[in-house]
Amino acid sequence: MRPLPAPIRFAIDVATVAPRGVHTVVADVFLPARERMRADGQVLCCLPGGGMSRRYFDLEVDPALGNYSMARHLAQQGFVVVTLDHPGVGDSDRPDDGYALTPQCVADVDAFAFDHILGQLRAGALLEDSPAMPRLVSIGVGHSAGASITAYQQARHRSHRAVALLGYGGAGLATHLNDREKEFAGRPDAVVGEIASLVRERFGEPLPMQRRGSSDFLVGAPMPEPVHEALLACRSPLLALVGLSSMIPGASAPVLAQIDVPVFVAHGSRDIAGSLHAVPAIFPASNDITLFLLDDAGHNHNVAPTREQLWDRLGHWAGALASVESSGHGEGRDG
Secondary structure, three states: OOOOOOOOEEEEEEEOOOOOOOOOEEEEEEEEOOOHHOOOOEEEEEEOOOOOHHHHHOOOHHHHHOOOOOOHHHHHOEEEEEEEOOOOOOOOOOOOOHHHHHHHHHHHHHHHHHHHHHHHHHHHOOOOOOOOOOOOEEEEEEEHHHHHHHHHHHHOOOOOOEEEEEEOOOOOHHHHHHHHHHHHOOOOHHHHHHHEEEHHHHEEEEEOOOOOOOOOOOOOOOOHHHHHHHHHHOOOOOHHHHHHHHOOOOOOOOHHHHOOOOOEEEEEEOOOOOOHHHHHHOOOOOOOOOEEEEOOOOHHHHOOOOHHHHHHHHHHHHHHHHHHHHHOOOOOOOO
């Protein structure tokens, strides 16, 4: 087996669309072997969840313990994989005013960054010797709050031919809300107007850093200490306006109702994302919804002992989309 591909780091100038203070966001691009880079290939555009950087998709763990890089695993299967740090997260710039990072704003900046990279890939301009991929198809992949941003991006920009939402149920987390926050359930317009105020009350700041070990309840199963350390190394400020919005039931309902492309939703068997089988109802415009439950996994699927089952299932799903479209029976638009 060939070595797993190393990523290429890119800083994208987003100053024209981002809040003041954000000049660049940072992405990693994982390319498959050159002979597998087809003109009509697929790119997986990956967004991390709350309190995590893009490195969640490429955990640095001793290979003797197994492969913990979802990005490299899928690149080895022939996909181009792009992992992106949201503005305010990881290596991307932090805005002067973190309260500007609403779900809508973050989705717009992320969409601009992905569009730039996809344009380079399609033109064969990413690297000097990159082949052109003029019919490259984009699939959005988000984990947790990153799945929420993927949904916002799709609703606002129609960036992708399909979306994969991991650890996301769309129903919120009412049990983790206080009484005032619960008053906003089912009132998406009110959430837009008051989310900054709610974040100030709960967190005191828009980009809080979670304490070490605070995500343990998201893991769902014991893991080797080096894996735990790799997960901790991905910690990053929480996009609190994004996170709290995604926790309020119904806050994203109008957004989810606009998604009319194929949807793949995966939960861990010990996830916090709610009922997997209730998910199809929140995507009334999509005629193609796939559900997958990953055994022996919590919310952070990429550290589960069964993680490669999810990665392979995601790859097969994406590959099947390509097969349907090449047969002439697929719907949708170029993404």
